[in-house]
Amino acid sequence: MxxxxxxxxxxxxxxxxxxxxxxxxxxxxxxxxxxxxxxxxxxxxxxxxxxxxxxxxxxxxxxxxxxxxxxxxxxxxxxxxxxxxxxxxxxxxxxxxxxxxxxxxxxxxxxxxxxxxxxxxxxxxxxxxxxxxxxxxxxxxxxxxxxxxxxxxxxxxxxxxxxxxxxxxxxxxxxxxxxxxxxxxxxxxxxRRWLRPGAWTKAASGFVDSAALDTEDRAARYNLETMAWGAAAGARWVALAGFLTAAVGSAPLRSGATGSGPLVAELVGVGVLVALWTAWALWTLRRVPPRLRRPLLLIARGCPPVLWMGGAVALLGLHSVLTLALPRAGAELVGGLGTPLFWAVVITYWASRTALTRRAPHRRRAAPGP
The missing domain is CATH 1.25.40.10 (Tetratricopeptide repeat domain)
Structure with missing residues (x-):
């Protein structure tokens, strides 16, 4: 044998x-x-x-x-x-x-x-x-x-x-x-995210799969960071529009005008602000299916440029809510605090974008042997 x-x-x-x-x-x-x-x-x-x-x-x-x-x-x-x-x-x-x-x-x-x-x-x-x-x-x-x-x-x-x-x-x-x-x-x-519906979602799904398959590969993680930052940066337009809406809607009451006109302007401002943020939230939830939300959230929490951008947008959004909730607070709330927050969003956009670019990894390739 x-x-x-x-x-x-x-x-x-x-x-x-x-x-x-x-x-x-x-x-x-x-x-x-x-x-x-x-x-x-x-x-x-x-x-x-x-x-x-x-x-x-x-x-x-x-x-x-x-x-x-x-x-x-x-x-x-x-x-x-x-x-x-x-x-x-x-x-x-x-x-x-x-x-x-x-x-x-x-x-x-x-x-x-x-x-x-x-x-x-x-x-x-x-x-x-x-x-x-x-x-x-x-x-x-x-x-x-x-x-x-x-x-x-x-x-x-x-x-x-x-x-x-x-x-x-x-x-x-x-x-x-x-x-x-x-x-x-x-x-x-x-x-192709602007040309084909669902392309952004497919991209995010692929990056999540890539990062899960190779935990040491920084490229896929960086791409997810870029997408998370893009979502936060995109919200800046909603925050800026909300800031202008709140300032205009609360202006009559803030100036001391009486009658139903100032109240109508205030209510219209509230409605527009709610519509803006609701539309943004629904659009974002549609783009990011449930299985991708946790990975993107974890990526965002560990990426300073995303946190900076998200924080600046959140502060300006909160300011818009307070402006409409406290219409008689005066110019100090609208101009004294709102203007710096407005410019903070603009400056943070460029600063966080530069910081994100510096996080880009050098991609390594492994060639096979016979």
Missing amino acids: TAPHQPSVLERAEALYDLGRPEQAAALAGQHLAEHPDDAAALALLARCLRRAGRPAEALGYADQALRADPELPSAWLLRAELLSNARHFGPAEDSARRGLALIPQHWAGYHVLSSVLLASGQRARHPEAYAHALRAVELGPEEDTTHFQVGLAAYHLKDHATAQRAYEQALRLNPENSEAHNNLSLLHLR
Whole structure:
């Protein structure tokens, strides 16, 4: 009776890496390298583990060691290309990607990595070539969600948003847990929020899904912060209109006029103010379905620019209510306090917008290996 195959240390390390446990995989790879220091496959695996652990400089060092041990190892060339691209060394990154591709011309990973490097370089003239390589990757790896995602990314850079959307949707059909595809598809929906009903809601839903799938990805969280800030900033128009409505509606009573006219003006002002805020609340509730309200609220509570904007709007809205509730309070309430609050909303809008922009993360991409 044949004894069952016992996996080697390196095979167990590869399995742990595939299961998303890079620390344990790195420990086993190190154990293997202690006995086989020139094993290129083990060096390349350790480099991948270190990359995933957020230690790119060490990962690059081990990738170089792997290539010194075996210059014909394509996965090490492609990993080196990704690491150099992330470090913005695009010339050497492209050279590494092409050398890796030359070793595996019939494998999708080489075309995928080369396309990623060309897009990351920021040279618009290279975008058509990046798109062509992404299409070739799809031809060779049609069941890989990352190949379709790359087509979407390249198409987006070429401003072909329809193709980008189809590619992202296909990536999600193949892998519903592709957080980057959720995120980028949501960005497309967000661009169309004024043109297509429900686009804003789809965008928010996608960002929530992306953030839930990858808790360490700051991009999706930042996009949610942007949407929460946009909701608060949009309410400034309601607050400013309410401020003017309250000032005009309470003016006759504040000036001491008598008769039914001042009371009618006051009641009209109250009705308009209630209508403004009710319409805004109903519109907001319609845009944000129940499952998205808690995530957006939690995001808003942890984002100072959103809190600043929301606070400024709330204070001006409260001032409008007090102006109509206390019409005889005098000019001190309307002008003395209202005018500073009015300008506070305007100034807070620009200050919070600038602060939000500074919170934007630098997006990291992980290129696969063969």
